[in-house]
C-alpha cells in the first residue's frame with residue numbers, strides 16, 4: 413500500500429477545505445445544553461457517526477469507487493432533508509473542490525466542478541478527491557467518518573473550553589466504532605446507488621434549521 | 634495517474650490573476666489588525682473616497698456576528714449586493730491565512746454577481762498582532778493599529794506590523810488623551826519596517842482616510858498597468 417500518506421493529507425484537519433468554520437451540529441447542541449462535557453460529546457459523536465456519518469461515508473465510498481458523481485449528488489440531496497444542511501454540504505463541497513483540484517487535479521474533478529459550479533455535496537466531492545489521489549473507497553469512507561466526529565470535537569473545545577486532551581481521548585475511544593462504520597459504508601457502496609444507506613438524525617436536521625437563523629453564532633453550521 | 638491540468642471549470646489556483654473567462658480579476662487588498670483599531674471605519678471611508686471612480690466590493694470576516702457587514706450596510710457605503718460576510722468558526726486568522734477557501738468563494742461570488750470589479754477589500758475579523766493574510770487570498774495587505782492601543786505596538790513588531798504592505802496608525806486625534814508619542818511610534822515603525830510605508834490617520838477629520846486612499850490608488854495603478 414503506497415497511498416497511506418495521501419490519506420493522512422486528505423484527512424488532516426489542516427487540509428484547507430473550509431471545515432474549520434463548521435461545528436457539525438455541535439454549536440446548537442451546546443446551546444441547548446445537550447453537550448456539557450466530554451461524555452456528552454462522545455454520545456453526540458456516536459449518534460452522528462451512525463446516522464449522518466454512515467450515510468455520508470457510503471456516498472463518499474461510492475464516488476471513490478467510480479459511481480456517477482452527479483447521480484450520487486442527487487442521492488445526497490434525497491438524503492438531506494434540511495435545506496440549511498444541503499446548503500452547508502454544497503458550500504463545503506465547493507470549498508473542498510478548490511483544494512482538491514489544487515492538490516490532486518484530475519479530469520473527473522474538473523468535470524464535476526463544471527457540472528456543479530456552486531458545489532456538489534461534500535461527501536461526493538471527497539470521494540472523488542480520494543479517487544484522484546489514488547485512494548480506495550474504504551479510505552474515503554474512513555476520511556468521512558473521521559471528520560464526522562472530529563469536526564464537532566474541535567468545535568466543542570472552542571465552544572465549551574473543553575480540555576483538548578479529553579476531546580482527543582473521546583476521538584480515540586470512538587476509533588473502533590469509526591472503523592466499523594467505515595467498513596459498513598464501503599461494503600454498502602459495492603452494491604450500487606440504490607443500496608446506499610439513508611440513516612438520518614432528525615434532531616440534527618431540526619437544530620441545523622434553527623441554527624441557520626440565529627443572528628449571532630460562532631460557526632456557519 | 635491524473636496529471637491533466639486542462640481546467641475548463643472555475644480556476645483552481647487562487648492566486649491566478651485572471652478570471653476563468655480570461656479577463657483581469659479585481660485587485661484584492663486585505664485589512665488586518667487588532668479589534669477596534671478602525672478597520673471597518675477605514676473600509677467605510679475608503680469606499681466613500683473611491684466608489685465614484687472605482688468599482689468596489691467588500692468581504693467582512695466577523696468573529697461571531699455580521700456586525701461589520703451590518704455597519705457598512707447601515708451606513709450605505711456600498712449597495713448591499715457588494716458586501717459579503719464570511720463566517721469564521723471562532724478562528725478569524727484561520728479564515729484569512731490557513732484555510733482561505735470561504736473567503737476566496739466570497740471574492741469570486743462578488744465578481745460573478747456584481748462584477749466586473751476593480752477592487753475588493755477584505756476585512757479580517759480582528760485578531761492579535763500575528764494575524765496576516767495569505768498571498769493566495771490578497772495581493773496586498775494593510776495593517777491597522779491605533780494610538781490608543783499603546784504607543785509601544787510598533788516597537789513590539791510581529792508579522793502584521795513588520796511585513797504588511799502598508800501600516801496605518803489610526804486615531805491620531807486621540808494621541809493627546811492617551812499620552813501616545815506619535816514621533817516615537819513613527820521611529821519604531823521605521824526601524825521595524827525598513828522601506829515599507831507607514832501612514833498616520835484620524836478618521837474623525839474631513840478626508841482623514843486620504844493617505845490610505847492614495848496608497849490604494851497607486852496599488853490599483855500598478856495592478857492595471
Ligand SMILES: Nc1nc2c(ncn2[C@@H]2O[C@H](COP(=O)(O)OP(=O)(O)O)[C@@H](O)[C@H]2O)c(=O)[nH]1
Nearest residue numbers: 668669670671672673674759803804835836837
Ligand atoms: N477617535 C477616533 N475614533 C475612531 C477612529 N477610527 C475609528 N474610530 C472608532 O473606533 C471604534 C472601532 O472602529 P472599527 O472600525 O469598528 O474597528 P475595527 O474593529 O478595527 O473594525 C469605532 O467606534 C470607530 O468609530 C479615529 O480615527 N478616531
Ligand SMILES: [Mg+2]
Nearest residue numbers: 672673701759
Ligand atoms: Mg471591524
